[in-house]
Amino acid sequence: MFPGRNSFYTYQGLVSAMNAFPGFANSGNDTVRRQEAAAFLANVSHETGGLVHIIEQNQANWPHYCDWSQPYGCPAGQAAYYGRGPIQLSWNFNYKAAGDALGVDLLRNPNLVENDAAISWKTALWYWMTQNGPGHMTPHNAMVNGHGFGQTIRSINGAVECDGRAPAQVQHRVGLYQQFASILGVNPGGNLYC
Secondary structure (H helix, E strand, O other): OOOOOOOOOOHHHHHHHHHHOOOOOOOOOHHHHHHHHHHHHHHHHHHHOOOOOOEOOOHHHHHHHOOOOOOOOOOOOOOOOOOEOOOOEOOHHHHHHHHHHHOOOOOOOOOHHHHOHHHHHHHHHHHHHHOOOOOOOOHHHHHHOOOOHHHHHHHHHHHHHOOOOOHHHHHHHHHHHHHHHHHOOOOOOOOOOO
16 A cells, blocks of 8 residues: 555554544444545555655745744744655644643654654554544544545544645545555445545
8 A cells, every 4th residue: 555655654543543543433333434534544655655754854844834823833943844654734722732732742842753663653543533634524433424535634634635725635535545445345336626
């Protein structure tokens, strides 16, 4: 599935994360479970260039992910909350919330997401299972409740990609989802686009 995978993205790290989020790819019937796994893998592949990149490649964006209106500010520094890990966790408020949920101080130690494979995978599944992002539902809920792959895109990066903003990016995600669904032997279902 990931022939050029960076060795940082270990299978054991993914298993550890899945143990922390037992509902992932374990809700609904076999079709739904496979579709959710394919959707997660497709989005992760898109975000990381096939599990190659651990950190966000566009360094010009790095200083933009600090929301100073948050009461805790940006203690690790203004440019410290750039995208990291399988879902490319970004923004100080996401690092704070993910860290609180995982019992790790990611607000003060955001580098843990790029240095600890289990934490990195856990932040990705934390986002997948619990965060709406710019969408109306979590990516997990989108898949297990039949809203389709397009809603996972909306939840992860919809403010940048959906509604005609970046059709090539959306098409790339959809193509990856169709590829992973085929590998997992499941029909991708409808509502593929956001």
